[in-house]
Amino acid sequence: MKLNIKELKLMANTIRQDIVKMLVEAKSGHPGGSLGMASVFAVLYFHTMRHDPKTPDWEDRDRMVLSNGHICPVLYATLANAGYFPKSELMSLRKLGSKLQGHPHRGNVPGIENSSGPLGQGVSQAVGMAIVSKREKKSWKVYSVAGDGELNEGQVWEGFMLASKYKLDNLILIIDRNNIQIDGTTDDVLPLEPLADKFRSFGWAVIETAGNDVSSLIKAFTEAQAISGQPIAIIAKTMPGKGVSFMEGRFDWHGKAPTKEQGDLALKELENERKLLEVA
């Protein structure tokens, strides 16, 4: 299923509304990164990736390895909208007996490639998958999403070196560059800049893009797919809490759920945005 630009924008909006509803219902979870990455996930699953929701374990599918597992509400909402499982299940997030664990569990949910949560681990798994695809001359690619705060973990840099060693040009890593982590801004907690230079010095190709803009993302992924001989990092500059005025840019919304009232306010804002998108 390939959506056009207007449809992708609307899909990102739908995903954001689903995230807000899920978190209000769950009463816990991580809205900041989830909302900020809705456009990236909309473009990946409804434009860029080769996958089939009816055959989640199709051998030649592109893999999506979420490394910062705490933003799983955006992945769950995307998978449900893509048809991997009924949307009604989204409201079971974080509840007893639910498939939708607080951090993703492989095997529970169709479309989930890896259990994640402890930061840094998904990146290594993505590297392992890309090695298999390359060695066996398969055409499928590995997309992986990591948070910028996640780059504090040493494990990811071990993975980056290995990806470069094996020239994994079938690995496209999207960094959610939203400048926040739990205790504050990434600049305050542990400065990352110059991030693009760091990746380049590790042998990666770097594409910097606007992570909340559907057209820019399509351009970035198209460019990334054409690169050969090195792994690709897309540094997606995003607004955490995107679309909800009182959450945007604020690190204190990294990991707390909106109340019912806050959720209603957020949905009203997102619904207004949707109306503008529809007439655009």
Next chain:
Amino acid sequence: MTIVKKATRDGFGKALLELGEKDSNVWAVTADVSESTRTHWFAEKFPDRFVQVGVAEQNMAGVAAGIASCGKMAFISAFAAFSPGRNFDQIRVSLCYNDLNVKIHGSHAGASVGPDGASHQILEDIALMRALPNMVVVVPADVDEAHQATLAVAQLKGPAYIRTSRENSPVFTKDMGSVFHLGKANVLVEDGDDIVIFACGLQVYEAMEAAKALKQQNINCTVVNIHTIKPIDVETIVKYAKKCGLVLTVEDHQIEGGLGGAVAEVLCEHCPTPMKRVGMRSQFAESGNCSELYKKYGLDAVGIQKGVIEAMKLKR
């Protein structure tokens, strides 16, 4: 008669090579220690299924998880001090929670690694691995058993931990007709019912030697090789604990959480029996050769004899 000595890591390496020959789905990953862990035999023959990650054990576990998620069986090999010593979280979540077909080979385990000193002598790895859901833990007693154990865990779909040593140690299980069945302990000496010694790894041979010496003093021991620590053979442990009424455990590991802990848990629930544990007593060892360290820390046949005599005081 001089006994042949070989390192258990060699048994692993030979089995890995055989598995690679039989099954093109078998991969091997190592962290800059391919020769030391005997993964190099596989690497030379199957370079397309070998991954060298460098000194990066956390990444090694994750990369193997990624490989396994593509339907492969991956073996990760490094010194046990660093894998599982350094990458517990990755083993817990990327391997066990994902329930992926990755086998962890931890070589150079225990005080047996000797001169390298306490930083490299991991004495806590059995405890770490034993506590994990979906994990299987095996500690082979000699090179042949390591070979058989590696082939046996390859039959499983999920994660497993194989603990080996660098030290050349007596080769004896084959001559005794001992066959490895995962989860089924082997009774190697059944001389009497004064005490049962449950041992694993290099301590199995030492325990048999101790039993031989004790027989001269009219103390009749049964010696059981608990090569599989998880799932542990409850039936055999309970059977011999009941029969002998006195238990000694012996291991090159801290007495907390390893074989001693595992046996104590079984006995407490199924058949409370007086017992003593021989092992490292919540301490770090030091540099020295293996036999010197085993002597100093009471992990050799003489130490085990002392342990038995100590334990006999518990028996009225």
